[in-house]
Amino acid sequence: MADRMLQFVRLSQQTPDKRTASARKTDFGEIYQRFTAERASEQSSRCSQCGVPFCSIHCPLNNNIPDWLKLTAEGRLEEAYEVSSATNTFPEICGRVCPQDRLCEGNCVIEKGFESVTIGAVERYVTDTAWENGWVKPPTPVREVDHSVGIIGAGPAGLAAAERLRTRGWKVTVYDRYDRVGGLMIYGIPNFKLEKEVVVRRAEQFAAGGIEFVLNCQVGRDISLEEIRAKHDAVLIATGVYKARDIGGPGADLAGIVPALDYLTASNRDNLGDSVPEFADGTLNAAGKRVVVIGGGDTAMDCVRTAIRQGASSVTCLYRRDKANMPGSMREVANAEEEGVTFAWLSAPEAFEGEDGRVTGVTATRMHLGLPDATGRQQVEPIPGSQFTEGADLVIKALGFDPEDLPAMFNEPGLAVSRWGTLTIDRRSMMTRLPGVFAAGDIVRGASLVVWGIRDGRDAADQIEQYVLAQQTPAIAAE
Template structure:
């Protein structure tokens, strides 16, 4: 019976959830995709070919059991589908919304490669988990036994929260420290609501609170509490701070007012969605309304900025990227969404200088792709005489993120880092140069995907439990 419900990719075409009209959605910060109806989710799940070697599974960083929960969805067994999804993914409702499925699971779907159009894995994952929340299937964690050991987690982003979830499942006591006033890290303050509505993140945070996780917010390690104090208070420590230091511009005039960091701009916008009073928005510093906005960069953060500026009522929004469309690092799906909403992309273009303070314009240098660099990627090079002026009242730098100097900030000289400034941690165990201190996510990998941070957090939790077990055994002897 189950097989008869599957393998329908030949007779049933691929359908994504309906997208809200751009003329409507670019005036609010609500998610742009509508929910799958039950019948449509069942129909689309039935398109899965149930591969013997599922590439969607192997290309997912979490190795989610995708064919299994697609089959269960096609059979209407949604609670079981959720249980399987949750078993490998701490936050499936979040990954279903923000993972670049076109580069991971869906991009490697066998029926996509055979010309039938991919299974809409992300939309179905979102549907399964949203249904689970609505039906009350998602419960606080209740470990079978409680342990006395405590773990301090520095950073309440996806890596830290994933580890907290897994540690609580085995009864370990967990305290999470974070510099912001709300947990979630970039999930809360970096990613706009039109991709990830904030109540989706907050319901997970509440679940962890109800599960016994203690959150210490507005806490800057190295200032409000020392790293040594956290180490002394807990039996193990996990560093999951992410990377927040923005790569800056070096061109003449780049220090002018009105040239801002993407993280600052997005954080202010997301704080508004919580109803916070944000002076930087009210006084216009980080508000795009009525302005000519230029975003510099080609990743997903740049897409978030251009789409946010449109919703704030910018006069014009342009995105400058030094390579062409085919070579940009961001999701093509996000580029399409931005174009539908009115953003203009200027490919093969880079800033040469800025005029005015506050900024009034920038000189743009036209580029071309030259010989490949060491990675095999074509290097952009300037076209002689290819300069022109572009008006700009607000310039947003979305050039990527670098790690902060944690050993210096935390007075932790024994915390080893790589030549890139990331924390040096074991690939297998995530343990750092300091015994009992582990590290995960972007602070180890460099700026990466949420799904990789979740995987790291889950793996590190296992390593921490083994470390605690070893320490307990030594103490007993």
């Protein structure tokens, strides 16, 4: 075991062993192996314990990363877990799905010259070890308090707020329209990145701690927002964003052109053992098909890698910019390339070809990068006469997500929205224009990362508590 830090001058970076592409593309198991105790200790000891920890600064949760790396290097894993979980509701999930190459590891002080500390892999190892040893406990409060909160949405933001308030003794009820807890963590992220047992065991812990879940409950259909407000001292809206951005053009209505989330949800439900008619009849199944995925973010990478595992005959990703400018994680791109995905960089779809009402190809134009726009990002411009057609039996649109029309869905016109459709809140209090109704996560900031959802949920919990206590103070004083 390592007995001191700053070992980056002696030890090279070693990432967890990765299953071979030929093996992993035949199933949906996670592709990275877990660190051994010795490897986790050695890699943690590479931390420079710098005076200004840029890894923490660039983590949305400001995790105390150098502290739990040092504890891991010393073999003090239970303490490492306590430090990690103090700032992070789901460290085992962040260790798996966070784009560490863009956040903590990408800003590691030793990254230039010595390669970064493998923070994500250590985080996963510490938390998985904590689960195995029974160190992870339900959010049981020291004492109960007479406060109640209703949370709409069982995704990262909603669950983070639920856990934080429950540990403080609040009565917490989480309402969700789906039949399982987890939001996109359960239905949007494929198993090869996040096995569903990891999410399920957290949900079970939360239920054991006294958090009540009301599932298959659509606000505005099964219960009104007004009814939820009447039941609780405060309400948090953390629904996420689920409306798929669309792409037009000739042939856009052909059969075989599907939204990314529909496709991923069908795959995840099938892996969970659910009956999925659209998967069984081939509508949302890539087996034996030429698949084209449009988009360049992490959702697009999830789609192309899912299609490979379903046995697609070919998988091509069309993205209108080049590799250096794509928004997805470079690690995910590398994994996709290893598994046999073809990338058509600088290619912008224009139309869809079809036969007998079904898609047979995507017509695209080659692009080149021009001058930077006002944001500093290079503009894309078409190359005249460069059209080509990519054959396709299944086209998956992975162009991002926008908010649903919550004021209409909830039948609550008092909910103000921005020009992007996200809920408008007071940035300090996180409250909407409805007194006692707060909002957090993607429904406020737009489609983002799990880790940002966790941060927003924890912050919202603090603001909710402050608001309710302030509301009750005058009544207490009057007594």
